[in-house]
Amino acid sequence: MTEERNEGLHPLTVALRDLDETAVNTLVEHEIDAQTPALRVVGYLNDGMVAVGRLFAEDEYFISQLIFSAEIFRGVMARLAPLLGGADPGEGGGKVVVGTVKGDIHDIGKNIVVTLLRGSGFEVVDVGVDVPAERFVEAVRESGAKVVGLSALLNFTYPEMKHVVDTFVAAGLRDQVSIIVGGSPVNEQVREFAGADHYAEDAVTGVDICASIYR
Ligand code: B12
Structure with a gap:
């Protein structure tokens, strides 16, 4: 070099x-x-x-x-x-479902988000990689989480992010969850396209958003 x-x-x-x-x-x-x-x-x-x-x-x-x-x-x-430690979710902590959307197996960034959230006192349901939309919904039903974090690193999985959001709408749960999208190629336009609530450019921003939702 x-x-x-x-x-x-x-x-x-x-x-x-x-x-x-x-x-x-x-x-x-x-x-x-x-x-x-x-x-x-x-x-x-x-x-x-x-x-x-x-x-x-x-x-x-x-x-x-x-x-x-x-x-x-x-x-x-x-x-x-x-x-690693970080933001404080306030009393009682908060639950967050995190996963990489279907079609995508990148998990390094997602794992950093999970580590930081746990280090900050959140209870995290890590649903893994290549996760179908229905699994995110199921995890919210089971845990009662108010926040869902979607990771995607492949631009052809943007429609899948939108599909996850639409699946929450179809399940009648959209008003009960805040959906955050992240991953290196994701940006504000992708958030808008997907119909998600927040875009986090990095894991720290994601943790801050979760903390503000639960505060
Ligand atoms: C390592 C890597 C792989 C590894 C992944 C291993 C693993 N276990 O994750 C392997 C080898 C498996 C892989 C496979 C592929 N990869 Co790849 N990969 C990468 C690489 C080099 C690094 C990704 C990474 O881990 N970055 C480090 C982490 C820390 O960064 P991050 O993920 O962005 O996460 C940070 C933030 O974005 C944020 N964040 C991430 N997710 C979330 C979620 C939430 C909720 C929040 C709040 C925040 C957040 O937090 C993190 C820390 O701040 C990138 C290059 C790049 N520029 O991203 C290519 C890259 C993503 N890969 C790419 C491609 C094309 C592929 C393949 C299609 C290659 C192939 N021909 O097979 C396959 C796809 C497989 C699949 N179906 O998923 C392209 C994608 C292009 C695009 N935008 O569509 C990239 C950009 C490389 C390139 N320049 O061409 N890859």
Whole structure:
């Protein structure tokens, strides 16, 4: 990798982009020793994943490299998860159903959202990945959650987000839940298209929105 390519990037971002697992683990330990907030460390790693995605889009990386980047990330998150905390849901906490919509198996971002929510005192029903709309509705019925978080990283799954919202309407539960959408390609336009209530550009914003709903 050239010097230019590393310009302005945190060493942790570079190490993850270059799939150097040993360097990633060493640098994470350095950051923990230096008492860098865990969320900031996650941010550097997030940038690394975005860089991996870019290299994949440019045909420089293949699917095996995407898979390996995810494995490195997962390993590091196990180390960082206990250090993550956040917003306060107020007395009694709150319940949130979170999952990645049908057709999509990306779960790293969703898992960060789940970790942060739990670290902030929320009770989370994690319905997993590739989740059919009916499963989100069922999870709300079972748990009584007032918030549903939908994750999607593939732009062809936007209609599925809309389908989840429509399924809540058909089930007569739409007025009882706030629906938050997130995932790197998701934005305010996607939220509007899907008919969701909120768009969160990152996990911290998502936790803040949940806290404001339950406050
Ligand atoms: C790792 C990865 C994979 C891994 C996923 C492993 C796993 N267990 O998740 C694997 C190898 C399986 C994979 C597969 C594929 N991938 Co992929 N993948 C990625 C990559 C490199 C990183 C994603 C990631 O984990 N980022 C790090 C996390 C932390 O970020 P995040 O998910 O955005 O989450 C943050 C926020 O968005 C937010 N958030 C996320 N969800 C939610 C939900 C709520 C409620 C809230 C509040 C917040 C929130 O919180 C997080 C932290 O702040 C991205 C590149 C990118 N730029 O995103 C491509 C990318 C998403 N993949 C892509 C593609 C095309 C695919 C495949 C179709 C490839 C193929 N040809 O098979 C398949 C699809 C499989 C499927 N059906 O789902 C494209 C999608 C293009 C598009 N927009 O449609 C991308 C953008 C790469 C690219 N540039 O081309 N992928």
